[in-house]
Amino acid sequence: MRKTEVTGIIGHLEYKTPGVRLLYGLLFLLMILLAVVCLFPSIWVMVSSLKDIKEFYRMPPTLFPETFDIGKLGEAWNELRFMRYYVNTVYMTAGSVLFCLLFNGLAGYFFSKLKPRGSAFLFTLIVWTLLLPNTVGMVPLFSNIVDFPLLHINLTNTFWPMWLMAAVNPVVILIFKSFFDNIPQSLLEAAKIDGATKIGIFSKVVIPLSVPVLVTITILTVNAVWMDFFWPFMVLKDQAKWTVIVAIYNMRSQMPIDLQFITLTFAIVPPVVFFILFQKSIMKGYTFSGIKG
Structure with missing residues (x-):
């Protein structure tokens, strides 16, 4: 089994302790959650901008677009x-x-x-x-x-x-x-x-x-x-x-x-x-x- 490489403030010996491994995992999950929270608004704006006009105004909104109307980008760029x-x-x-x-x-x-x-x-x-x-x-x-x-x-x-x-x-x-x-x-x-x-x-x-x-x-x-x-x-x-x-x-x-x-x-x-x-x-x-x- 390949050894897990751990770098930073937690060394190899500390990482073998169950409590430390649990804390490491929780902190890692927390960082992933924070990254998602920070990135979600920007990603939501960019993805929603490509939705078809009918899907854009649909309630409740779709998380993942069913259609991509890329032509809207060019039209908006030239119009404005x-x-x-x-x-x-x-x-x-x-x-x-x-x-x-x-x-x-x-x-x-x-x-x-x-x-x-x-x-x-x-x-x-x-x-x-x-x-x-x-x-x-x-x-x-x-x-x-x-x-x-x-x-x-x-x-x-x-x-x-x-x-x-x-x-x-x-x-x-x-x-x-x-x-x-x-x-x-x-x-x-x-x-x-x-x-x-x-x-x-x-x-x-x-x-x-x-x-x-x-x-x-x-x-x-x-x-x-x-x-x-x-x-x-x-x-x-x-x-x-x-x-x-x-x-x-x-x-x-x-x-x-x-x-x-x-x-x-x-x-x-x-x-x-x-x-x-x-x-x-x-x-x-x-x-x-x-x-x-």
């Missing part, structure tokens, strides 16, 4: 001209990722490796901002969007507010700082002796060693920005600038319920596929492999 909303969302997401990686990465490098006088106090202030509810800053932020300080320009109907907010993320700064702390200082000193500037060290030494955390932050940012609703809804009033989520919300009164399910499927699929393709990179972002040589 969904491609422009996809382009807007991709554009906003790409800018947010760029601003997030560049500015938060530089901040993490600043607090981890440069550490000028007063940086510890400034870092403490940034950490304290995590204790504030998000709703506290909504009114001041929106006021600054309508009348941007110093420049006195209106940033509504532009993607700049979302990009600028992505550029200052305390959680991402913490992740970058924690990762950069594990980079040997000797590598930076060697680059400094070779004549590299501080920005040169960041771009030619730190960044190449930080691919795992860069990929992780990119994945998390893409998923967060793609499904973001509040600020795009508040800022993007022109239909030509709507993102996918804003378009679905604003057009909900013009669409029957089955068409709403189809549009929700359009919103769900891209981040899910993106996450599945790169999910292994998330765990790599929280570890740092040693350098041999």
Whole structure:
């Protein structure tokens, strides 16, 4: 009989104990149940969107579709001209990722490796901002969007507010700082002796060693920005600038319920596929492999 391989906090000896095996099985079943509960709403929306119109409105509803009307997807896509909303969302997401990686990465490098006088106090202030509810800053932020300080320009109907907010993320700064702390200082000193500037060290030494955390932050940012609703809804009033989520919300009164399910499927699929393709990179972002040589 093949031995069951057990890894993690439960070793082989502990696993042989009946009580531990029972607890392990119960925890495993619990995790499966939680996964089903989390996945069921999204799967239900995607599967229901493919149902025939008669089956869609049938009561009680069918759990597994008896018919699949795939043509509804193409009809809805062309009717609602969904491609422009996809382009807007991709554009906003790409800018947010760029601003997030560049500015938060530089901040993490600043607090981890440069550490000028007063940086510890400034870092403490940034950490304290995590204790504030998000709703506290909504009114001041929106006021600054309508009348941007110093420049006195209106940033509504532009993607700049979302990009600028992505550029200052305390959680991402913490992740970058924690990762950069594990980079040997000797590598930076060697680059400094070779004549590299501080920005040169960041771009030619730190960044190449930080691919795992860069990929992780990119994945998390893409998923967060793609499904973001509040600020795009508040800022993007022109239909030509709507993102996918804003378009679905604003057009909900013009669409029957089955068409709403189809549009929700359009919103769900891209981040899910993106996450599945790169999910292994998330765990790599929280570890740092040693350098041999």
